[in-house]
């Protein structure tokens with residue numbers, strides 16, 4: 001997959017995309033992240049990329065033409081059809097389902113705004129969708145783009161060393177993840193639940209599913225309204241509710 005990012009801070013995005021799982025995915029040729037700086041496409045002597053807003057008010061608004069030229073350069077750099085997403089708090093809230101959908105595409109262009117935002121006409125004519133990573137305001141779209149690149153990149157086949165990792169993620173099946181433990185088995189902070197060291201794989205699977213259901217019920221009950229629980233899951237959740245009463 002190829003992701004092009006239009007940003008005034010290319011080093012920032014490249015830095016984030018160059019480390020850990022995503023850096024490795026790039027090294028393995030599973031993902032390519034390319035950046036385009038609108039300042040390189042500004043045509044005046046000052047290389048202006050922003051101006052004061054019509055109608056007055058605080059801050060600056062990003063100019064249409066440098067952004068449009070950078071988007072065109074990104075779009076024409078590779079032949080596959082591409083979707084253009086603007087990272088913005090006004091966008092549709094990002095979910096794991098959306099990440100899975102985007103991860104299946106061959107190409108994606110992410111547009112990062114700075115200052116008060118981007119001239120609305122550019123958004124109307126050049127952008128396919130707006131994506132928000134949450135109900136809070138960042139000083140620019142770069143961190144949001146880095147979040148999206150990370151979430152998409154780790155789903156590329158071969159990016160995670162263990163394929164089961166992604167299948168067991170929180171949200172992969174609409175539920176939160178279960179708790180995890182490693183060595184030592186006994187520690188002053190507590191003991192690992194017996195079932196995990198029992199070697200009984202069916203019991204371990206059952207315990208993990210129960211914890212997943214229970215945690216989701218406690219922490220994010222809103223997620224449970226979106227899933228139809230099977231009879232066995234309902235039983236496990238009831239057991240969890242009984243367990244915590246004890």
Ligand code: ADE
Pocket residue numbers: 087088089131132133134135136137138139140141144
């Ligand atoms: N840019 C600024 N805030 C943002 C947010 N919450 N999500 C996506 N892009 C943003």
